Amino acid sequence: MSTVIEKKTLEPVSTQTPEPARQTPPAPNVRREITGDMICLITYDRPDFAANVFDRKTLEELGEHLGFIETHSNLRGLVLSSAKDNIFVAGADLNSLAKAKDPAELRDLIELGQDTFNRLAALKVPTVAAIHGACVGGGYEVTLACDLRVATEDKATKIGLPETQLGIIPAWGGSTRLPRLIGLPAALDIILAGKTVPGRKAHKLGMVDAIVPCEKLMDVAQQLVVEGGRKPRGHKRPSGKKLFALNNRLTSALIDKRARPGVLKRTRGHYPAIIKALEVMTEGLKTNVARSLEMEADAIVDLTKTDTSANLIQIFFMQERARKLDVVRNRETPRMQRGAVTGAGVMGSGIAQWLSSRGMDITLRDINAEAVARGMDNACKVYDQGVKRRKMTVPEARQGLDRISPVYEPVPMKRAEFVIEAAVEQMELKEDLFHQLEDLTSRETILATNTSALSISHLARNLLVPERVIGIHFFNPVHRMQLVEVIRGEQTDPDVLHRAVKFVQQIGKMPVVVKDSPGFVVNRILMPYLIEAAVLFEQGADIKAIDESMLEFGMPMGPLRLIDEVGVDVARHVCDTLAGPCKLEVPKVLGRMLDKKWLGRKTGKGFYLHKGKRSEPNVDDIKLMRDDQAANRALSQLQSRMVLLMVNEAARCLEEEIVEQPGDIDFAMIMGTGFAPFRGGPLHFADTFGIPRVVREMNFLVDTGERQFRPCDLLTEMSQANKKFYPKG
Numbered sequence: 001m002s003t004v005i006e007k008k009t010l011e012p013v014s015t016q017t018p019e020p021a022r023q024t025p026p027a028p029n030v031r032r033e034i035t036g037d038m039i040c041l042i043t044y045d046r047p048d049f050a051a052n053v054f055d056r057k058t059l060e061e062l063g064e065h066l067g068f069i070e071t072h073s074n075l076r077g078l079v080l081s082s083a084k085d086n087i088f089v090a091g092a093d094l095n096s097l098a099k100a101k102d103p104a105e106l107r108d109l110i111e112l113g114q115d116t117f118n119r120l121a122a123l124k125v126p127t128v129a130a131i132h133g134a135c136v137g138g139g140y141e142v143t144l145a146c147d148l149r150v151a152t153e154d155k156a157t158k159i160g161l162p163e164t165q166l167g168i169i170p171a172w173g174g175s176t177r178l179p180r181l182i183g184l185p186a187a188l189d190i191i192l193a194g195k196t197v198p199g200r201k202a203h204k205l206g207m208v209d210a211i212v213p214c215e216k217l218m219d220v221a222q223q224l225v226v227e228g229g230r231k232p233r234g235h236k237r238p239s240g241k242k243l244f245a246l247n248n249r250l251t252s253a254l255i256d257k258r259a260r261p262g263v264l265k266r267t268r269g270h271y272p273a274i275i276k277a278l279e280v281m282t283e284g285l286k287t288n289v290a291r292s293l294e295m296e297a298d299a300i301v302d303l304t305k306t307d308t309s310a311n312l313i314q315i316f317f318m319q320e321r322a323r324k325l326d327v328v329r330n331r332e333t334p335r336m337q338r339g340a341v342t343g344a345g346v347m348g349s350g351i352a353q354w355l356s357s358r359g360m361d362i363t364l365r366d367i368n369a370e371a372v373a374r375g376m377d378n379a380c381k382v383y384d385q386g387v388k389r390r391k392m393t394v395p396e397a398r399q400g401l402d403r404i405s406p407v408y409e410p411v412p413m414k415r416a417e418f419v420i421e422a423a424v425e426q427m428e429l430k431e432d433l434f435h436q437l438e439d440l441t442s443r444e445t446i447l448a449t450n451t452s453a454l455s456i457s458h459l460a461r462n463l464l465v466p467e468r469v470i471g472i473h474f475f476n477p478v479h480r481m482q483l484v485e486v487i488r489g490e491q492t493d494p495d496v497l498h499r500a501v502k503f504v505q506q507i508g509k510m511p512v513v514v515k516d517s518p519g520f521v522v523n524r525i526l527m528p529y530l531i532e533a534a535v536l537f538e539q540g541a542d543i544k545a546i547d548e549s550m551l552e553f554g555m556p557m558g559p560l561r562l563i564d565e566v567g568v569d570v571a572r573h574v575c576d577t578l579a580g581p582c583k584l585e586v587p588k589v590l591g592r593m594l595d596k597k598w599l600g601r602k603t604g605k606g607f608y609l610h611k612g613k614r615s616e617p618n619v620d621d622i623k624l625m626r627d628d629q630a631a632n633r634a635l636s637q638l639q640s641r642m643v644l645l646m647v648n649e650a651a652r653c654l655e656e657e658i659v660e661q662p663g664d665i666d667f668a669m670i671m672g673t674g675f676a677p678f679r680g681g682p683l684h685f686a687d688t689f690g691i692p693r694v695v696r697e698m699n700f701l702v703d704t705g706e707r708q709f710r711p712c713d714l715l716t717e718m719s720q721a722n723k724k725f726y727p728k729g
Contacts, residue, residue, distance in 0.1 A: 030061040031083075032068065038076045039225050040069055045083035052082055054138040054172075055093035056109060059116050062142075066119045077126035077225030080146065081218065084133060086156040091137025094166070098313055103301050110297045113138065113172040117145040118293075126229025130221035132214060135159045136196055140207075141170055144177040147229040149208040150221050151199040159207055160196030166316060167309030167678070169277040171300040176284050176292040182206040183238050183246030184255055184285060191277050192263065198390065206237035247285050256282040270554050270678050273303050307688060311680035318667040322510035328498040336503050339418040340365060342433060344375025344406075347450055348422030350478035353379035356403040357392070357479075358507045363405045363413065372406040379404060382479055410440060418446040418503060420472060425573055427454055431462070438463055446496055446503075448472040453523055453577040456489035456516045467493035470500050473520065474509075475672055476566075483671035484509045489516045512668045515658045518581035519574070521665060522672040524653060525682065527578050528645040528708070530571060533559035534587035536638060543607050543617040549638040554676025559642065560607040561615070564600030568593045582649075585708075641709075643685070644698055646675075648712055650682040654725075655714035662725040683725040686715075695719040 027047040034040055042065050044052040052058075069075055082088045092113070100106040120127060120142065129143035131151040140159055143149045151157050161170045161178065169175055170191060179187040186205055189195070203211040210232045212220045224232060231237070238246060245251065256278060263274055276299045284292030303309050337360060341352045344366035352364045352375070364379075366372045383397040392400070413419060419437055423429055430449060437447055447469045449459060460469035471487030484504045488497050497513070504511040514520045519527060533546050537560065547558020563571045572590040579586050593599075593606060600606035601615075607622060608615040650665050659665055666681020679685045686694050695716055701709040711719075718724070 028061055029058040030065060032065045034075070035222065037222065037226065038074055039222050040065075040075050040078045042078060042080050043083050044081070044089055050084065051087045051090040051134075052084055052139070053090055053093040054113065054142070055096050056112065059112050063116050063119065066116070066123070069123060069125065070119070075125055077128070077229065078123065078146075079128050079130055079218070079221045079225060080142065081130040081221070082133065086133040088129075088131050088133050088135035088157075089139025089142065090134050091139050091162075092172070094313055094316060097168075097304065098310075098317075100304075103305070106304060107297055107301050110171050110300055113141075114293050114297065117142055117173050121145040126225045128221045128224050128229070130217050131159065131199075131208065132157055132217055134196075136162055137170065137174075138172050141172040141174040141177070143208075144173055144181065148210075148224055148231070150210045150212060150217060150224065150232075151202060151208040152214045152217050153199050153211050154214050155198070157199040158196045159199065159202040160194075161191050162194040162196055164192060164271070164273045164277055165194035165312065167271070167273045167306065167312040168300050168303050169273055169280060169296065171296040173293060173296070175277060175280045175296050175299075176289055178207075179247060179281050179285055180243075180289075181237060183243060184252055184281065185246060188255070188259065188278065188281060191281065192259075192274050201390070204236055206235070209235040209237065249286050252282040252285045268552060268554070270308070270676070272306060272308060276303060307680075308678040311678055311684060314680060314684075315667070315670060315677055318663055318670075319510060321663070322512065322667065323505060325501055325505070325511060325513070326498075327501050327513065328494060331498065333499060333502040335506055336417040337361065338416055339363075339420070340413050340416045341420050341422055342366075342437070343422035343424075343450075344372050344378075345422065345424075346378060347474065347476060347478065348420075349375035349378040350382065350476065351420055351422060351450065351474055352404050353382045353400070354474075354478045355507060357383075357386070357400045359403070360507075361403050361405070363407055363411070363416070365407045365411070367408065369408050372408045376401075376404065376406050382477075386479070410436060413437075413440045413445065414442045416441055416445050418448060418500075420448045420450055422450040425451060425454060425577070427458065430454065430459055434459060434463060434469070438465070443468070446470060446500060448500065450474055453519045453574050455518070456487050457491065460489050460491050466491035468496050470496055471516070471520070472500055472504065475522070481672070482510045483522070483668060484511050485520050485522065485668065485672075486511045486513050487516055487520055488513065510667075510671060512659070512664050512671075514664075514668075515656075517653075517656065517658050519578045521653055521658060521668045523574055524578065524582065524658075525646050525649045525665070525669060526673055527574060527582070528584060528649050529642050530559050530563055531575060531584055531587055532642050532645050532708070534563070534589050536641065537607070537622075538587055538589055541638060543619070543622065545635060546638055549635040550642060552635060553639050553643060554679055556674035563590075564606035564608050564610070564615075566600070567602055568599045568606050640697065641701070643682075644694060644701075644709065646682045647686045647694055648698065648709070648715065651686070651715045651718075652712040654683070655712055687724045687726055691715060691724065692719045692722065 029046045031043045031045060046052045069078060096109060100109060127146040129146045129149045131149060133156045140161055161174045163170045182205055199211050202208045259278060263278060267274055280295045280299050284295055339360060340363040341348050342365050344364050352362045356362050364375055366375060380401060383401055386392045387394055387397050419441060421430060421433055423433055434447060443465055449471055450473055451471060452473055456471045460466035469489055470492050473485040475481035475483055486500050486504060501511050536546055543560055547561050550558050568590060572594055575586045578584055597603060598605045601610045604610050605618060607618055609618050653665055654662060662683045666684050669675040669681050670677050675681055695711045698709045698711045
């Protein structure tokens with residue numbers, strides 16, 4: 001369909017002396033056009049930004065355009081779309097929410113959004129949202145106010161309401177309109193989990209009414225307007241009796257009663273937004289839309305007062321910082337296209353799979369054909385999982401696997417832009433490998449190691465060009481973990497560091513830059529925690545009690561269970577590596593378990609007995625590992641001891657300038673270990689708990705003879721000066 005931009009009447013040319021030039025008004029966030037078929041096209045296009053978001057200015061502009069439609073009865077309908085390549089609207093401007101300290105100011109912003117979207121819903125002409133790219137949060141809520149939604153089948157299209165992951169709820173109509181669109185059970189599944197789904201999945205759920213190729217999006221959307229906004233063929237939305245059966249008073253009350261215990265059990269009460277969303281959605285269906293929207297506004301105002309919401313929103317900003325991190329500002333960095341991975345074990349093959357899935361040509365090398373074959377088999381399994389979970393299609397998986405070239409003999413890699421070494425954690429072996437890599441690659445090739453604890457500077461010291469050596473530490477499993485530690489050695493060239501950070505961002509991971517130091521950040525802070533858990537076990541604490549105490553704190557997995565998952569052998573190796581530099585004592589129980597070949601999940605026995613997906617404490621056999629049988633401590637005491645050690649080590653990392661700022665440590669621990677996100681990370685937790693209280697409790701334990709709790713100098717100084725890691729928080 002042809003598009004005609006609204007024309008203005010031309011004014012005659014003036015012959016008078018021109019007035020002084022006026023300042024050019026800012027470009028609008030929302031544009032309006034009228035087609036030859038008298039269809040109004042409203043296009044979101046925030047100038048000078050890659051993404052569209054809803055802030056006050058955008059909402060007001062949208063309101064002005066709606067006023068135009070309300071007063072022009074000759075228009076046939078409205079189509080909403082975006083001019084961005086891969087973004088429809090990426091939700092509300094979180095800066096606006098974070099800065100709205102006054103509840104009245106926040107409520108005013110929420111009610112402005114609700115009123116604007118209500119006006120959209122009340123238009124007397126057909127309204128269609130043409131969705132391509134990310135359409136989340138407020139971006140999806142504005143489409144819910146339309147009569148119909150059409151989305152592209154492109155991979156870039158993601159649709160959903162992730163607000164509960166930020167400690168808030170959808171409050172611009174999402175909690176009200178989505179249950180009325182697709183039924184309460186399906187809407188709860190989306191909103192309580194904070195899900196975003198691909199276009200095809202959204203169509204299957206009824207969240208959108210049609211799915212089309214990108215090139216047909218606007219034509220189909222405008223055709224639906226011409227047809228009067230009737231539901232297209234193949235739509236999946238429930239309606240009539242079926243929708244009533246899902247949304248009546250009795251059903252909503254029953255769903256609330258059944259869902260609430262499960263939510264509380266899963267969240268342990270740490271995420272109030274999920275319970276609040278459940279309340280608003282189930283109670284909202286018992287009343288009218290206006291009252292339900294009022295409940296949304298009440299809920300979000302209450303939730304933004306909580307530490308949980310503030311911490312979760314701060315994590316979002318940390319993620320954005322990692323995605324945009326620029327070590328050398330304003331330098332163009334070409335995308336990397338080809339590289340190599342040396343070591344085809346679980347980590348090496350996982351890295352190769354991820355890089356190839358991002359369009360890179362990768363050489364995967366190991367010492368023999370059997371090792372390479374196992375690596376390729378592992379990569380193939382990850383691709384198969386991706387297909388089963390609908391993360392990719394069969395052709396995409398096949399093409400990705402084809403981009404991996406398996407080799408088991410030394411081959412020239414002069415064209416490789418980077419090589420990542422992922423061999424076993426033995427310094428002598430890695431040094432030999434890097435000497436080989438120097439001969440096989442060009443002087444411009446980045447030589448990276450995936451070591452989790454060994455010194456980057458030591459590894460580079462005898463090379464001809466040590467400046468190109470860097471650490472790029474992925475976490476297992478590679479295809480699920482977003483964090484990557486980028487470790488700069490003493491000799492690492494700043495340009496190499498810059499290129500490494502851009503490489504990590506290019507492949508869709510989040511970098512945190514750290515200085516070369518034993519264990520870097522994540523393992524450095526994690527190991528004292530795991531060691532203390534093992535020590536508590538040796539002293540007689542119950543396996544389940546130890547893990548339960550940290551689950552109650554908010555960790556995704558208990559420490560003893562975590563040791564089993566990573567492998568007792570791996571945990572012992574990292575302990576040995578960090579023991580000297582970090583003054584740690586390796587628990588005897590780990591050595592005894594190794595002697596019995598109890599390696600955790602990989603052998604079926606460790607602190608737990610593992611049978612498929614089921615695990616239970618290894619109660620009888622594990623008693624043989626203890627030196628004594630001390631009395632069990634209360635869960636709060638177990639929790640306090642393990643958390644305090646993480647706080648202390650995190651502060652020590654900051655004290656030693658391993659990272660630039662406290663946020664780097666908190667971000668790394670949340671993304672790398674799952675440290676309770678609602679607590680904001682170990683240093684943010686210390687601020688909330690009170691640093692004087694942290695130091696007081698640690699000194700009490702030191703006085704009882706437990707030297708590992710001696711607070712670092714930074715914590716002691718901050719306690720005395722009553723300072724915080726986040727003074728503005």
